[in-house]
Amino acid sequence: MxxxxxxxxxxxxxxxxxxxxxxxxxxxxxxxxxxxxxxxxxxxxxxxxxxxDLPLDTVEELPDGSLRVGATVSNSDLAAHPLARGRYPVLSQALLAGASGQLRNMATTGGNLLQRTRCPYFQDTGKPCNKREPGSGCGARDGVHRDHAVLGHSPQCIATHPSDMAVALAALDAQVELHGSAGARTLPAADFHRLPGDRPERDTEIEPGELITGVLLPPTTAGLPSAYRKARDRASYAFALASVAVVLDVRDGVVRDVRIAFGGLAHRPWRALRAEQALVNGPATDDAFRRAVDAELADAAPLRDNAFKVPLARNVACDVLRRLAGAPTAS
Incomplete structure (x- = not known):
């Protein structure tokens, strides 16, 4: 020991x-x-x-309509909070899709963001892994990689990020609050995690010693129709093969605003900016949804055993967009 x-x-x-x-x-x-x-x-x-024991265990509404979630709020408490469920259903759904009830009771908001990949090569100290031991190689690339990345990976690492919550936060334009020796700062949730590049051992943009103190949910996405969908090998307690978080504002058949983030496809939650740009001010139709999602996934580079993730992600995203297009705006 x-x-x-x-x-x-x-x-x-x-x-x-x-x-x-x-x-x-x-x-x-x-x-x-x-x-x-x-x-x-x-x-x-x-x-x-x-x-x-830090005083970071509350969910509070701010004067501008934002919602601040303390870093030690449990995943169960956040998923069940009336303001989270009512204003940001995508977040509540993502939290409930993760792990088991017992784990959600223990897991915290800050810890969820900092969880590390479940790649078996990372978790086995007898296997090569550049994330665990830089320079040792990536055993997954020529090994077992069915669950691994199809977007944004590098020769150094093909791991995926396991968080469901982080995918929802990326789609909601949330901010991550940090405190370190230089004081307090915030980072967009969509930019909090890194792609592997040649530094796969570094998961996030946190500076040494910085502590996550909370997450800020903005009023701009509050109340809009939103949903999280997760495709996995079994109905519960399984990580995503592909998942999607969508926030969608459709009026008179036109997409006024949309935010899309994928999970299970990359080293970090993947904000689908190309798809969003293709959809805004366009028709909310099946054809438009499919063209936009296809444009986002055009750069996918699947490996030997995980090409199925591309059509899986496409189908999941298009189904969520289609269903939300008919959803009423929350009051």
């Missing part, structure tokens, strides 16, 4: 000071991913900074 230092922080400042930006320090929320990785020997922190 590898010994480690354990600090139970009471304030954000105490937490960031205890972490100190050290490479072997980790923040511990619900522990549903980090503890598993410690058991596997993938993570071997020298310092664990527990953040469960």
């Amino acid at each position: 590898k010994p480690f230092r354990y600090v139970r922080a009471r304030t954000v400042e105490e937490a960031t000071a205890a972490h100190g930006g050290r490479p072997d320090a980790r923040y511990l929320g619900g522990g549903t991913n980090l503890v598993d990785l410690m058991k596997l020997g993938v993570e071997q922190p020298g310092t664990l900074v527990a953040v469960q």
Whole structure:
């Protein structure tokens, strides 16, 4: 057993000071991913900074209509919150599509964003993995990669990001609030995670020692018809083969606004900007939806065993768009 230092922080400042930006320090929320990785020997922190006691466990409405979700709010509590369910159904649906009820009770908003890939080569210390050990190679590329990326991957890494919640946040134009030694800042949720490039070991744009303190849901997407759909191998407790989060505003048969994000296809939630641009101010028809989604997926580069993900993602996205096009705007 590898010994480690354990600090139970009471304030954000105490937490960031205890972490100190050290490479072997980790923040511990619900522990549903980090503890598993410690058991596997993938993570071997020298310092664990527990953040469960920080005053970040509330969902509050701001004067401008935004909704701030604290970083330690559990996935179950957020999914069931009346304001989240009523204004941002895509987020509630995405949370309920993830993991099991027991895990959702423990998992936190901040921890969900920071969970790492479930690629079996990453989780097995006996296998080569550039994300776990830079320069060791990518065992999945010529190995078992049915569940892996078809968009945005690199020769260094073909892993996908496992979060359902993060896909919904990308589609909602949410902001991630951070606090570190340089103070507070925000990042768009759609830009929070990185593509692998030649640095697959770096999952996010977080600077060393920064702590997620919350997520800000904007008023611009509140109340619009939205939905999350997830295709997976079994009905529950399975990661996405392909998923989609859609926010859609249709008036008089014309797409006034649309936001689309895919999950299960890339190293990060994939915001479908090309498809969005093709749809805005155009007709809300099946043909238009299919052309737009096909344009987004045109750059897909599937591997030997996962080409099925491209038509799967297309069909899931078009079905959600079609259904939402007839949905009334929430009051």
